[in-house]
Amino acid sequence: MEKANINNGINEEVIGEHFREILERGLGLDINDPNFKETPSRFARAYKEIFAGLDHTKEDVEKIFKTCFPTDYKGMVFEKNIVVFSMCPHHFLPVRYEVAVGYIPDGCGVGLSKLVRIIELLAKKPALQETFTQEIVELMEKNMHTKGAICMVRGEHYCMQMRGVKQKDVATTTSAANGIFLTQPEMELKFYESMRNS
Secondary structure, three states, X not given: OOOOOHHHOOOHHHHHHHHHHHHHHHOOOXXXXXXXXXXXXXXXXXXXXXXXXXXXXXXXXXXXXXXOXXXXXXXXXXXXXEEEEXXXXXXXXXXXXXXXXXEEEOOEEOOHHHHXXXXXXXXXXXXXXXXXXXXXXXXXHHHOXXXXXXXXXXXXXXXXXXXXXXXXXXXXXXXXXXXXXXXXXXXXXXXHHHHHHO
């Protein structure tokens, strides 16, 4: 049997082959049933889309921020209600994230869609919510001209809703910040006020 190499990217054939085995040998399903016959290949295609972030290099991510627009704006750029889906690394079950981000430009700003694109890309790989949150502000700090960046993520974890404790209303909140949002508490407060009021 072919051994998957984690450094070779996403292999649809391997995913489909092993999922077929899960259906037949693990769950005892009849793979010839019309409902399941094409499921392994559908599953593989879905996983390739869901985990597209695994096929992107750090350089690919940084290219998203390549274009910068000069600005004299001194206030906070704030976006909220960014909804993305990811997978938890422990059970490989979905997580629904609502993300809010803010930053203070330092003479340069990025297109508003770029923040959404980077968040979508980071969500397309299995990672802890804490890691996902931290990666957002770290990439903003590294690739944007900012005086500081901040992020809050609210996650609904299906591994807690579908199984285990089965708590459908539980949400997990994480946050991360750098720069002026750490050194000037009033800026952090302004971010949270914007979340409540906008």
